[in-house]
Every structure is written in C-alpha cells, then in structure tokens.
Amino acid sequence: MKISSQEVEYVAHLARLEINEKEKEKFTSQLNDILLYIDKLNELDTKGVEPMSHAIAVTNAFREDKTSTSIGTEQTLTNAPDARGEFFRVPKVIE
C-alpha cells in the first residue's frame, strides 16, 4: 500500500475537503493505483538534474510603482456569498 485510509483522511483535511466513508475507501484505492504508476519515475537516476518548474526562462516581471485603476470594493463584493458594508462576512472563527 502506498497510502493508507488514515493518510487519505489526513490529506483530505489538509486540502479542506470533507469526505465520507465511501469516498475515503474509493480514493484510497484509486490514489494507490495512481501512486504505484507514478513510482515508475524511480527507474530514472536524476542525481544532479536541476528541477525545472517552468519550460521557458521566466524572470520577475517588474513594473513601475505607479497607481492605476482597480476594480474597486463595490464591484469586488458583487460576487460575495455574504457581504456587509465593505467586508466579506464569514461564520465565526473563534469560539
């Protein structure tokens, strides 16, 4: 087993996903298959190979520190599931 059902539960918690028992079982078996397949990469010796995160040379994109127009609070809040005044409203964080 590459991944146990306890680990699946822990990963779901890290990813902030609620999963039920049935999903946990299914994900454990599917993730095992996928991770076993990915083990193929260990056939390759990659010692000394520089990891590549972008396929083309990417440099920091700087711009002049000048103010320009933005979308604004009112429009930003139009998609909010719950807004009050200038704020997004959420359930309480601390008991």
Add this chain to the structure above:
Amino acid sequence: MELNQLTIHELQEKIKNGEVSALQITESVFSRIDAVEERVHCYIRLMKEEALHAASKADDDIKKGDIKPLTGIPIALKDIVCTKGIVTTCGSHILHNFVPPYSATVVEKLTAAGAIYVGKTNMDEFAMGSSTETSWFGPTRNPWDLERIPGGSSGGSATAVAADECIASIGSDTGGSIRQPAALCGIVGMKPTYGRVSRFGLIAFASSLDQIGPFTKDVEDCAIMMNILAGYDPKESTSVNAEVPDYRQFIGRDIKGWKIGIPKEYFIEGIDPEVTAAIKKAITVIEQGGGQCVNITLPHTQYCVATYYIIAPAEASSNLARYDGVRYGLRAADVRDLLEMYRTTRMEGFGAEVKRRIMIGTYALSAGYYDAYYKKASQVRALIKRDFDEAFKTCDVILTPTSPTPAFKIGEKTDDPLQMYLSDIFTISTNLAGIPGISIPCGFTSGGLPIGMQFLAGHFEEGKLIQIASAYEKNAKNEKRRPAL
C-alpha cells in the same frame, strides 16, 4: 453550403464582397444550434440576444467599410475564460454563479478584432479530464457518433466547431485539452508555446502548463486566430515579450528540404491499428511534398504521464485553494464555523475528479513526500525537455499521432482514472516542455470516426507548424466530410 459551415476566410471574403451580412451568418449559426444542440450539448450558456445585437452593429461597421479580421464571425469561448458580466463556470458547481468583473485578455483581443460571441462552451470541470464527462453540466457528445465522447477537456469548443454551431472557438490546453478533442472531432486545434498567448483571465488549473489556443475548420483559420491571440501582455507575468510574425504568411508555402522527425516511442503497443495506418499514409503525403522523414528518439516519453500527474495536480491543489466560499462562488449553508464552511463548501462544490487531483497534489506537496514526488517529477520534466532540445537539433518538426485511439464510448473510462489519464499519452510532453503543437485531421476509421495527426516544433515556432499543416492539408486532398446529425 450553409453559411455556418464556412471558414473565417471564406466568410470574410463574402462579407467584403457584400454577398452576406453579419446578421445572416449569425442567424445561420443559431438556426443550426436550434436544430442539433439538444443532442450534442456543447454549450453551457448561449448568448443569442447579445450575438444578434453585435451582428447588427457589425453590419453598420461593414457598411462604413470598417472590416476587421473577425468582423461578423461567430466565435465560441470555452467557459474557462472570463467574460465581464457573463457567468463563467469552468464547468463547476463551485463557480455556477460567478460573474467575472473583467474579461480575459484573449476576449478583449477577439472583441477588438470584431468577433461575435455565440456562447460559453462545455468542458471537463476545471479542465480536468479527457472526455468532457466531468462537467457539472453533463457530458458533451461527439457529433460523429453521439454515443462517444468528443475528447476533453475543451470538448465543447471542439464539438461546436465540428458540428458547425460556430465558425471557430477558443480552448485551453494543459496536457492535450485542445489537440486531443480536435483530433477526436476531426478539426484543427493549436496549443501555442507557453507564454505566447496571455493567460490573464484564464481560470487557472496548472499555471506552468496552461495555454490558450484556437479550434478552427482549417489551417488558414488557425493562422488568422493566432494573429489575434498571440502577443505580450503586461498583465500576465509569464507572457513573453517576443516578436509575433504574421502567421498567414506561412500558408501555402512548401516544405521542400524539411526534416520531419518520427519518434519511435510514439508507435507503441496499444495504439489503434487504424490510427497507425492513417499516420503512415500521412507520412507518404509529407514525403511527396518534399519533406524528408527521419527516425528520432524521445527516450523519456514513457515517463511523461507519471510526471504530469504529479506536477499538474500539485499546481492545481494550490490554485484551487482559492475556492473557499468566502469571496465568490458557492458557499455551503448551515455551517457552525469557518473550518466547517471551507470543508463543506468544497465537498459540495467540487466533483470527484477535481477532488481526486486536489488530493494527489496535496499529498505530493505534503511534508515528507515533496522530494519523492514533486522534486523528482520536476527533475524528470527537465529530462523530457532535454529530449526535445536534442531532437530539434536533427529535425525541423516532429510528427506523431495526436491520440492513441479514436473517440471512445461515453462512460468507458470514467471508473478508471488511470486509463483516462493514459489517453493523453501523446500530448502531455508538449506542455511539460512548453513547446507548441497542432493537431490536424488525417483521415477516418472504417467506422467513420476522425483521426488526428500532431506536429510539434521548438519554442515560438508556431509558424513552422502552420506551414507544414497547410502543406499537408493542400497535398493530402482529404475529402471534406461533415458529421451527419
């Protein structure tokens, strides 16, 4: 021929000659939609009223002699590109009510070029899939056989073009999501070089792999669309500030003296014999056109799918962390506290495939596993890119099948994610290496399903792809077929 069946360049000719109006073209597209859309389901949202309004405005411009490259041309947009004021769902329940406050750069560019928008097309949820079956809105059907999938994730955009429910469309390609559905639907689809087309306003899946590109009915239309889409965008930090050629100049040129690399790793067991036969026939056409086919090797090909299924989910798990029910989209009702809101919103809002990829990505990036998975995959990615660098020292372009099989049946692979992932085996390496690729039709199976062929070139060499694709299209003289719907 009906107007909705024509290409951009044919319609533009008729508009310039005063033979047709933008309104006639647009009405022709919508009457086709009325006739077939119920069976095909390639749109999530239709924009008929807006389109007819835009068409009458276009006709005013035409009367004044103001004709831009897409004036009067009905275009469909994958529902992953943001459209200001128009719901953009990414095929997901979690964004079912999201109204973007701005438009993607590609949308701004198409609008400036005169495009008329038909609607937003169906897709796999968050572009995660190879069949358009993971959409929250239900699957799209392949117009050549309604029992089969159109490919994915841009299956709606590919189908809309193939079924003549628009003239051209926009897709996005993270591991083959433009080229594979183009192949399975019998049309032209291009994934440009990473950085060639701005991703500003493209809902992110895997940011180091995502790229926007066009679906068209022929290669000349692909060049017309690339002329509009390509170019630097200061709003997108990975957009590359490099000169953009006029892609139409590559149409009609020959390929005499070109070396075309045929990678032996792409002709493996498990590939459909009818696909192999079609590619062999296409190779003959290329050689008759003056190209010389040479054997090449891309030794790390067999590791592409494994590499991709670490890197793409890792980036996705990070990108999709933003869907938390706070600022936009779905929020679960009746929750006690913030943590429960996050967990329940994401449980209700995401489908199984999206959850699966978030889980793989989260696991691969978690403490203790990062080196074994993400770092390892990033190293193999470097080796895959090196394969292409070496290959392009000995050839101008590479020719491969686009997909190992023609369109498969709806439901055939939904219970086996790994089998579904393997259907992208020939398209994934392109995204890992950041190079451009094009898929063009190269025949049909005996059962009447389209087969696609893929050309690949070095970074920023889309012009070469258009040149060889156009030369093939001209020399092959393949019969023009249309799906019988």
